[in-house]
Amino acid sequence: MYAMANGVMVAARLNNPPDPVVPTKVPFTLVRHEVFHRGVNGRINYDLAPTTVWTLTTYLECDDLSYTQRSNNNPDWLNRMLIRLTECKLAVDYKAAHNTTSANDKLFQKAWDYAPTSTGPRNTTGQDIENDAAEYRRIVDLLQGNDYALFPLEASTTQTPVRVILGDFLGKCGTLPDATSESGTQVQIFSLDPLPVVNATQSALVWANETWWKKASEATRLDGGPQNSLPDNGFVWQYDVVDFLTWINGVTWTSEWPKYEVTVGGNPAPVPARPLTRIISD
Numbered sequence: 001m002y003a004m005a006n007g008v009m010v011a012a013r014l015n016n017p018p019d020p021v022v023p024t025k026v027p028f029t030l031v032r033h034e035v036f037h038r039g040v041n042g043r044i045n046y047d048l049a050p051t052t053v054w055t056l057t058t059y060l061e062c063d064d065l066s067y068t069q070r071s072n073n074n075p076d077w078l079n080r081m082l083i084r085l086t087e088c089k090l091a092v093d094y095k096a097a098h099n100t101t102s103a104n105d106k107l108f109q110k111a112w113d114y115a116p117t118s119t120g121p122r123n124t125t126g127q128d129i130e131n132d133a134a135e136y137r138r139i140v141d142l143l144q145g146n147d148y149a150l151f152p153l154e155a156s157t158t159q160t161p162v163r164v165i166l167g168d169f170l171g172k173c174g175t176l177p178d179a180t181s182e183s184g185t186q187v188q189i190f191s192l193d194p195l196p197v198v199n200a201t202q203s204a205l206v207w208a209n210e211t212w213w214k215k216a217s218e219a220t221r222l223d224g225g226p227q228n229s230l231p232d233n234g235f236v237w238q239y240d241v242v243d244f245l246t247w248i249n250g251v252t253w254t255s256e257w258p259k260y261e262v263t264v265g266g267n268p269a270p271v272p273a274r275p276l277t278r279i280i281s282d
Contacts, residue, residue, distance in 0.1 A: 001057055001185055003168040004245070007031040008154045008161050009077055010054070010230070011216045014062040014171075015146035025146075027174065028058040029075070030216070031164050032154075032228065035195065035248065044255040051195060052227050054236075056188045056207070060171035067144040076168040078143075081136055084160070088133035095126070121157055128160070135159040148212035155224035189244045190236040192227060197239045197247045208234020249274075 010030040033053045039045035064073045070082055095112060098105045112126035123131070135152060139162075142149040152159035164170075176184045194200060207213045208231075215221075217230035254271050262269040 001060065001170040001173065001187075003031065003076075003164045003166055003170055004055060005033045006166050007033040007055070007164045009151040009164060011148060011150050011212055012143065013146070013148040013212065014060070014065060014075075014078075014143045026058050026177075027060045027062050027171075028056060029060070029077075029170055030054060030056050032223075035191075038251060038255060042254055043258065044251070051191055051193050053189060053191045053195070054230075056190070056205075057170055058186045058188075059174040059176055060185055061174040062171065067140050075170050077162055077164050077170075081140065081162055084132060085136040085140060088129045088136065091129050092133050123158065131158050132160050148215075150212075150216055150221070153221065153223040154228070187241050189239045189241060191239075192231060192236060194237045195239070195244075195247070197244050199243050200237050200239050202237050203235070205234040205236060205238070208232070 008031065010032050012029045013025075013027050015025055015027050031054065033055065034050035035053050036044050036046055036050045037048055039048065065071065065078070066074060067082070069086075070079045074082075095108070098108060112129075113124050115124045116122045135158075139149045139151065152161045154161045171185075173183045173185045176182050176186070188205070190205065194202070205213075208217075213230065213234060214232065217232040217234075222229050253275055257271045258268065264270075
């Protein structure tokens with residue numbers, strides 16, 4: 001499974017071994033995304049406020065994950081977390097061991113105490129390193145202990161949010177909770193505000209009864225505004241994966257096509273039904 005868009009990690013559980021029968025033990029990743037809309041000319045207008053959309057991927061296989069070093073078996077976001085955690089831990093340890101009056105240590109302390117100038121409160125470089133070292137350690141310990149973890153808010157001024165990038169490896173397919181015990185995953189796409197996707201339905205997600213959802217939707221998790229926060233009752237607009245991707249790919253393709261400046265007889269060429277495939281057959 002790979003990430004369908006850029007986003008911010010909200011919550012995850014990577015328990016091993018997984019238990020597909022007990023919902024409280026199902027491995028999952030919850031990512032929040034932003035979907036921008038077209039303006040009057042059909043092009044995406046990034047000056048308009050986006051709609052927040054979440055993707056919840058469940059029943060992932062979490063065998064052979066490493067919580068101490070980068071691994072090809074790890075989700076890409078976990079590898080980046082471990083790299084940042086290692087860097088921060090080394091810096092914190094170095095500072096503790098080199099608190100002297102030497103010239104080099106004074107330069108290090110000056111960099112550690114540097115506070116960027118900008119609007120609003122800003123931490124020093126050292127405070128950001130210490131905060132990430134503690135927060136990422138907490139998250140990794142929870143995940144390694146087969147528990148769920150909530151991630152730093154994007155609006156946080158104390159910790160760095162964990163981001164997901166388009167195409168990131170999320171994990172292998174696990175075992176679905178059915179009589180056949182087939183390999184697969186479940187992907188749910190949902191939003192608070194409705195999007196013009198065919199076959200959209202509005203209902204409560206079963207996950208709203210889980211402890212991790214209740215904690216992730218608490219008032220203290222308000223991430224910059226209500227539109228970025230999970231509803232405590234789990235009542236959302238839900239979209240079929242194929243229907244959603246068909247809709248959003250059409251929006252993106254229609255908006256991006258004019259950038260190619262293709263003309264026919266001196267006039268802009270009409271938008272093809274879809275991009276040319278990159279797959280080359282014999």
